[in-house]
Amino acid sequence: MMDEQPTEISQGAVYCQRDLASVLLTAEQIAARVAELGRQITRDYGGQPVVVLGVLNGVVVFLADLLRHLDLPCEVDFVTLASYGSSTVSSGEITLVREPRLPLEGKRVLVVEDIVDTGRTLAWLVNWLRERAAEVRVCCLLDKASRREVPVRLDYVGFEIPDAFVVGYGLDFAQAYRNLPYVAVLKPEVYQR
Ligand code: 5GP
Numbered sequence: 001m002m003d004e005q006p007t008e009i010s011q012g013a014v015y016c017q018r019d020l021a022s023v024l025l026t027a028e029q030i031a032a033r034v035a036e037l038g039r040q041i042t043r044d045y046g047g048q049p050v051v052v053l054g055v056l057n058g059v060v061v062f063l064a065d066l067l068r069h070l071d072l073p074c075e076v077d078f079v080t081l082a083s084y085g086s087s088t089v090s091s092g093e094i095t096l097v098r099e100p101r102l103p104l105e106g107k108r109v110l111v112v113e114d115i116v117d118t119g120r121t122l123a124w125l126v127n128w129l130r131e132r133a134a135e136v137r138v139c140c141l142l143d144k145a146s147r148r149e150v151p152v153r154l155d156y157v158g159f160e161i162p163d164a165f166v167v168g169y170g171l172d173f174a175q176a177y178r179n180l181p182y183v184a185v186l187k188p189e190v191y192q193r
Contacts, residue, residue, distance in 0.1 A: 025183040038069020049073040058114035061170035104133040115142040119150040
């Protein structure tokens with residue numbers, strides 16, 4: 001027999017509800033904040049064209065939603081970064097395994113990222129982009145500010161969250177849970193197995 005779970009968890013997560021400790025952000029909270037971010041970015045860019053650069057793979061759900069709230073001339077591209085470390089902790093060595101396909105010279109780039117933890121990945125990417133683009137700004141959905149090791153400027157932040165390993169709304173553990181409609185805390189025993 002299945003364990004009893006809070007309603008938010010059991011909605012849309014029948015296959016994995018035993019792995020989730022709690023729902024940190026509901027689908028409704030996320031949708032409202034993403035719409036706000038979209039309005040703020042639209043206002044700030046004031047009709048100027050922007051290259052929206054998503055950091056794969058975790059950003060796909062957030063980016064798909066955010067894009068539809070940007071009332072701006074947009075080009076969309078993606079990068080993939082590899083960083084070496086364990087499955088829950090990133091470490092020093094970072095490489096770009098997929099470069100942007102669009103030319104970035106003279107363009108305004110808005111990097112869109114799912115989560116910023118130590119800041120190492122994003123700081124590396126922003127440095128790389130600053131040598132190529134006219135302007136670089138950053139938008140992330142989730143900010144684990146208490147974990148920061150490398151300072152990095154975040155122009156737009158969806159939510160500041162506590163130090164817990166989260167999944168859902170694009171974020172994975174070992175490629176699972178990306179399809180959850182909310183952001184949930186993964187039970188530590190799942191990633192400590
Ligand atoms: P940073 O370089 O800021 O330490 O790490 C950022 C990357 O670590 C994110 O892009 C993400 O891939 C991963 N990461 C950090 N914290 C979490 C988390 O709580 N959940 C998931 N799914 N990934 C995380």
